[in-house]
Amino acid sequence: MSEAAVERTEQLKERGFQLAGLEHTFGFLLHAAWRDASTTFNKFFAGTDVTPSAYSVLLLIHSNPGCAPGDLSEIMGITSNNMTRLLDDLVKRGFVAREVSEADRRVRLLRMTAAGTDFLAELRRCHDAYEAHFDARIGQERVAQLCELLRRFG
Numbered sequence: 001m002s003e004a005a006v007e008r009t010e011q012l013k014e015r016g017f018q019l020a021g022l023e024h025t026f027g028f029l030l031h032a033a034w035r036d037a038s039t040t041f042n043k044f045f046a047g048t049d050v051t052p053s054a055y056s057v058l059l060l061i062h063s064n065p066g067c068a069p070g071d072l073s074e075i076m077g078i079t080s081n082n083m084t085r086l087l088d089d090l091v092k093r094g095f096v097a098r099e100v101s102e103a104d105r106r107v108r109l110l111r112m113t114a115a116g117t118d119f120l121a122e123l124r125r126c127h128d129a130y131e132a133h134f135d136a137r138i139g140q141e142r143v144a145q146l147c148e149l150l151r152r153f154g
Contacts, residue, residue: 005032005035005036009023037134038052040130040133040134041130044126044127044129044130044133045123045126045127045130048122048123048126050123053076053078053086054086054089054090055123055127056076057072057076057083057086057087057090058090058095058096058112058116058119058120058123059120060072060075060076061096061110061111061112061116062112062116062117062120065110065111065112066099066109066110066111067109067110068107068108068109068110069083069084069087069108069110072087072110087110090116094113094115094116095112095113095115095116095119095120096110096111096112096113096116097110097111097112097113098110099111131143
């Protein structure tokens, strides 16, 4: 949990609010960690108008030029409708281009534009600062251990 959330929780407990043991359960703690990670992401990426999903999709397209939207949906666990909306926004902003596949003209493939590549470089700086924040707050070794544990779910 974030420091502010921990403080608010302590204040509630001082007033007699019972957490019913949730503070010791995996799901509650994982959800609290996700909320904190999401809030922290928004702080470090402020002004970019990018969500964690959009950042991940940009990274994947950059690393896999010519990938299909369906591949991204599968990897990200996002419905095709939500992926289409996300990609529409990235195309509208000029960061991603859809191209017709030469093998099958019904298929659209994705690639980064020059503007998208430049924007991704900016986003990577935000992400580096975001990761450094957690390394400083939790410890680099603990972050690595947590990532190792979380990979077991994927």
